[in-house]
Amino acid sequence: MTRDEHTKKSIVLMVNGEPRSLEVEPNWTLSKVLRTELGLTGTKEACGEGACGSCTVLIDNVATPSCMVLAVEQEGKAIETIEGLSRDGKLHPIQEAWLEEYGAQCGFCSPGMIMTTKGLLYKNPDPTEDEIKEALGGNLCICSNYEHIINAVKSAAKKMAKERTDG
The missing domain is CATH 3.10.20.30 (Beta-grasp domain)
Structure with a gap:
């Protein structure tokens, strides 16, 4: 070298x-x-x-x-x-959904999962469950909390859609 x-x-x-x-x-x-x-x-x-x-x-x-x-x-x-993600002390809707749907167990995977979710919802604001699973396919959760994570993504999509319409 x-x-x-x-x-x-x-x-x-x-x-x-x-x-x-x-x-x-x-x-x-x-x-x-x-x-x-x-x-x-x-x-x-x-x-x-x-x-x-x-x-x-x-x-x-x-x-x-x-x-x-x-x-x-x-x-x-x-x-x-x-x-x-958070602004002025307010959590982003994806972070809120993670808390509400128990998306985090130990929490180690959560930042990567949340950022992957944001990337998904940026390009596809209303993904199907299969599209969510495909997008999160490169993220591993050693706690096997996938059901809650998928529910959190669905909830986040709804929250973000509501924000867009409420405006």
């Missing part, structure tokens, strides 16, 4: 609507940067291979395992983490 491969690079990431300037190694994943450099520990890290979904964030409204993308490649993109 050459010395240049470990030279930090200055980047600006747009995280939860705010520009964040930082120095990163070229090989650092977005999940590493979010957790260790920006202190956004809601993004969980488990498998490091994109197989469990615990580190899922939205990148330009697309659910993405943040352990699978390099931070240096995310400049100019909108990154949203679980910390960016």
Whole structure:
């Protein structure tokens, strides 16, 4: 490895609507940067291979395992983490639905599941149960709480539809 491969690079990431300037190694994943450099520990890290979904964030409204993308490649993109969902002390409708439907057991998978749900509902505001299952297929829950999670997604879709009509 050459010395240049470990030279930090200055980047600006747009995280939860705010520009964040930082120095990163070229090989650092977005999940590493979010957790260790920006202190956004809601993004969980488990498998490091994109197989469990615990580190899922939205990148330009697309659910993405943040352990699978390099931070240096995310400049100019909108990154949203679980910390960016609530506004002015009010939970996002997806978070409310998770609480009401008991979507969290131990809670480790919840941030990734919630961000995947937001990505799904962004592109499909009224998904079928099969579409929910397909969207969440890359997210694992070791507590096997899938029935409650699916109910939470359905409830969130209804809450968000109501918000759109109430306006």
